[in-house]
Each structure stands twice: as C-alpha cells, then as structure tokens.
Amino acid sequence: MRKIIACEFMTLDGVIQNEDEGDGFKHGGWFFGYADEATGAVVQERLAKPVDLLLGRKTFAAWETYWPTHSNFWPNCMTATKYVASNTRDSSDWQPTVFLSGDLAEKVRELKQTEGPDLHVMGSADMLQTLFKNDLVDGLDLMIFPITLGPGKRLFADGTIPASFRVTNSQVSPNGVIIASYERDGDVKSGGSPQIEEDE
Secondary structure, three states: OOOEEEEEEEEOOOEOOOOOOOOOOOOOOOOHHHOOHHHHHHHHHHHOOOOEEEEEHHHHHHHHHHHHHOOOOOOHHHHOOEEEEOOOOOOOOOOOEEEEOOOHHHHHHHHHOOOOOOEEEOOOHHHHHHHHHOOOOOEEEEEEEOOOOOOOOEOOOOOOOOOOEEEEEEEEOOOOOEEEEEEEOOOOOOOOOOOOOOOO
C-alpha cells in the first residue's frame, strides 16, 4: 500500500502557510532566514526521492507556473504524477497530472491501494485537514522553525484527530531548526491518574 507523507515547513505555533492566498497573510518566505547546510541537505534528500505528489488546488496552481521553469532544482517534480484535489479543474498543461473531484477521502483511499511510489503532500493546508480527519496520513516529515507567526494556516487544525506518532529520526540544524520524521503509531495511549498514598 502506498503511504501518504506530509512534508512541511512549520513554525513553533504550527503555521505552514507561506504565501498570501487572498487572506492577507504577510509573512511569505518566513523560513528562508534559517537555511543552513543541514536543512539544505535534508531538502535535497527529500526532493531526490522517487515519489508522486498529492496537492491541494491552490498549491498546485502556484506550482504549475513555477516548477516547469525551475525543474533543474527538482527534476522529479516533472516526472512525478501530480494528484490534485479540485472540484473546479480537470486539466493542466503540466503533466502527468490527475485531478481528484468529489469525495476526496474515498478517492485517496483508493489511490493508496494502487501500485506506485509513496505520495508526498507539501503545503496544501486545507486538503490536509480532510486527510487527517479521515486518518489517511501515514507519516510526517517536518522542519520546525524557531519562530511564531500567529495568523496563518496550520498543519493541525479542524481536521485533527487523536493519533499517536513515533519519531523515526531527528536532528537540530545549526540555526535551530528541528528536523524530524514521524510515522503513524496507532491510537493515543492514555493511562489513569497516578495514585497518591496518604500518610497514615
């Protein structure tokens, strides 16, 4: 079964938005000042993986005008199949691209059962809420930056469900970016309150 991995740059307060989407977001490019050799190496490693992409409509719209002319930095984006969640579009000059309309959760469940590489989600904050709500995300590849932004779309928002994750690797870059990968690890493990014995 194909896995869905959310690959995101995130602030300490959970913001993953990077561009103004008509909502007045004012902090585009907030992560650039923290780039260093460690973050650059991890980005290059992730971009070199042979994966397909699962994207929201807005993220795809921004990418389809940018990446075809900058593919020397990320050649795999040209050969990866782009699966795009959209009820308003059904075609693009940037190929190979497949548009997913209707019941997104059901379409993604079916997609996970097909043959092919894992599916990476980048950006696409609104779509991610549907994936989280339906427990379709298998892993997280996060870079957590030492800043807070306040307003902005968050990784964990109204689609978040109780879920456990296990850290599979982690490091801290020289500029303080926490680089961590997580995989889904079942339900939340909760316990009872500790028993406090009273002195006799």
